[in-house]
Amino acid sequence: MTTGSTSRRQDLHPAGAQERGGLLMEGVTLSLGDGDATVTALDDVDLAVAAGEFAAIVGPSGSGKSSLLAVAGALTTPDAGRVLVDGVDITRASSREKARHRRERIGFVFQSGNLIPALTALDQLRFALDIAGKRTGGGHDPRELLDRVGMGHRVGHRPHQLSGGERQRVGIARALVTRPAVLLVDEPTAALDRARSDDIVTLLAHEAHGFAVATIMVTHDHEVLSHCDRVLSMVDGRLSE
């Protein structure tokens, strides 16, 4: 773990990474609920995650971590502030454009893979490419990517034929196959034991650096933080280093 000094960040960037914009959030504020029940889920949040950087966000339950991922992923529009993904302001986009940004520029990894039950590992990735309009170009080769994440021997398996760690590997490959600029990861180790949790977070760090993806992982698992380049804390909707 480092504090993310400039020199370290530059060291982490593979060639070409500087051409990508990563994630930038400026003055992001989000209120949820109505009337007396209104909660400030995000309170003037500033965050810059560079291409190829792997940042973790920790904080107590209800502090705003999921809200931050939702705003960064163009799922929720903030009340104020702006969010740039690879240089594009997603807060000003129409619903249709937001959906396109999500498909083309943003990858999501959930707690336990969230794979489609009927599809093989290979088809999970092909389907993601289809949805992003990248089946014939612009994405990674699905077989090569599955091989890279250690799943080359399981391409024909469906989710129920895979272990929890294997499902998570396929979920990570699926999120990366479209070559997103930003990868948003929500509690990826919640369903895994210690050894598999370390494997999965090591893989995320490797791919964030190798593919120059700005990666944000929300986690309650403090044991995996040593694999991250930066750790940020969220308390009452405010983010601090």
Ligand SMILES: Nc1ncnc2c1ncn2[C@@H]1O[C@H](COP(=O)(O)OP(=O)(O)OP(=O)(O)O)[C@@H](O)[C@H]1O
């Ligand atoms: N749809 C909603 N309507 C009203 N308040 C909400 C809504 N969603 C979340 N909140 C509130 O916003 C705040 C931030 O919630 P958020 O889910 O972002 O926290 P979190 O840090 O992800 O929590 P956890 O670690 O438990 O998942 C909390 O006070 C929560 O109760």
